Amino acid sequence: MVRRMAFALPQSLLALLLTVAVGGSAALAQAPAASPAEQPTPADAVDTSLSPECRVPGSKLYTLGPLRAVKRALKNSRAIHVLAIGSSSTVGIGATSPAAAYPVRLEGELEKLFPGIEIEVTNRGLSGEIAAGAAERIRNTIAEVEPDLVIWQVGTNDALARVEIETFAQSLDETIKWIASHRIDVVLVDPQYTASLARDDYYGRIVKTVQSVAQRERVPLVLRYEAMRYLSSQPTASGRYLARDQFHLNDLGYRCMAEHVARAITLAVVEPEQGAVTVPNAATAAVTPTR
Secondary structure (H helix, E strand, O other): OOOOOOOOOOHHHHHHHHHHHOOOOHHHHHOOOOOHHHOOOOOOOEOOOOOHHHOOEHHHOEEEOOOHHHHHHHHOOOOEEEEEEEOHHHHOOOOOOHHHOHHHHHHHHHHHHOOOOOEEEEEEEOOOOOHHHHHHHHHHHHHHHOOOEEEEEOOHHHHHOOOOHHHHHHHHHHHHHHHHHOOOEEEEEOOOOOOOHHHOHHHHHHHHHHHHHHHHHOOOEEOHHHHHHHHHOOOOOOOOOEOOOOOOEOHHHHHHHHHHHHHHHHHHHHOOOOOOOEOOOHHHHOOOOOO
16 A cells, blocks of 8 residues: 655656746756745736647636645656546547547647656546446446546536536545545546536536535646636637537647646646645636626
8 A cells, every 4th residue: 555645756857847837948947946836827827838729827727736646656757547537528529530539639748748757548438427427437447447547527417417416516526535545646627618508507506516526625627617718718719629519629629628637737746735726716716607
């Protein structure tokens, strides 16, 4: 049994990660490794480490928490095994090929961010799945894959199926606790954004519930809803990120999703462990349906 504790990353790797965390400053890579707390990313600045088409302010992209299992793997310079669980967005519905799905692109993004470390992302998406249905499947798949990190894209189908908020929150909460009890990290990805769904009050409540559970359980959260709402509001965004059904993502949308997840993971790795989730901006806790 591996004891849960804070690990010091090798200084060369920490310097590289901190370089990425502050947007690619070459000077930082040449300087002695500094405390991550001394190198903040401005919450409201557009994150220039992302592709131009995918750039979002940090306040609309993530909340952070510790990734202890990933840090252990990095410390020991061993492969990082990632399990991607979710519904159609994890399957890649709307993409032109399986290679364009976000888990495949995520593997490539993480390999660039963690040079010299083998990254293996296993995609076990299942279209239409709700959180309660995913719970048992997650347990069985973890026994098979033995991941260091589970990325759980969750909530969209629960909202569309009108699953009771309390039931949804309980399924999410209990499953995260079970994963954590096995010394495995979790990153949550909240629901998809579309202009029509933004008018659905119940959908907004599910988004807020994912955010609340992530904060309570101290796990990183990719704010996909807020990120896609921001990107969709840009002047050149019309139809740019969605497939023909105007619901699922297209190739560009999945590329941005992969970059956003990879960014959150990188920042969570250098996040100092202080027992609390870091929220770049308090506004991220609220999701107000568009009228």
